[in-house]
Amino acid sequence: TAGITQAPTSQILAAGRSMTLRCTQDMRHNAMYWYRQDLGLGLRLIHYSNTAGTTGKGEVPDGYSVSRANTDDFPLTLASAVPSQTSVYFCASSDSRKPYNEQFFGPGTRLTVL
């Protein structure tokens, strides 16, 4: 079982360009999340989705959009990248039917915006 896959592993992007970070899970989890990790700030929630067809804003949603057309995929789009979006991006999923509803994380995408 792959769990959660993210693509690409890393990317260098010119400022002003758009980019979609891909996230796919094969655990049939209902909830999915996108975080960015920056040194000294921990993980900050960008967007989340409780179930397919619904999304919600996290702590730092500006400049990012998401969609949840099906259970497995949760892409994150940067419409016009800026250098402050340089970060490591983690996708996660969880199953709210489980007692703890703990999150399972992908390996991350390292994005550099120049």
Place this chain on the structure above:
Amino acid sequence: AQKITQTQPGMFVQEKEAVTLDCTYDTSDPSYGLFWYKQPSSGEMIFLIYQGSYDQQNATEGRYSLNFQKARKSANLVISASQLGDSAMYFCAMRPNTGGFKTIFGAGTRLFVKA
């Protein structure tokens, strides 16, 4: 507003000793869950332990235990008998049980285990 505070950017512990990583939280929700995750240098995030706000007993999971003091809004992680492989970043997180599954993380504590 929800907030998680981890006041120890870095901690050192001698191998085989116990160590406590501090976490305080702020929420107005009466029902919530508290989590600890480990991030080794390889980068993956690993779930360690969970405590529910209404749980009467402190959670334990092998060498990990959670010192939950609800009135103080603290959820400290205790690692007993530290091992070299425990060297990692540790994140405390909270998820209110209302308003969806939004989970807030602290800034993390980097633990160094000395041989």
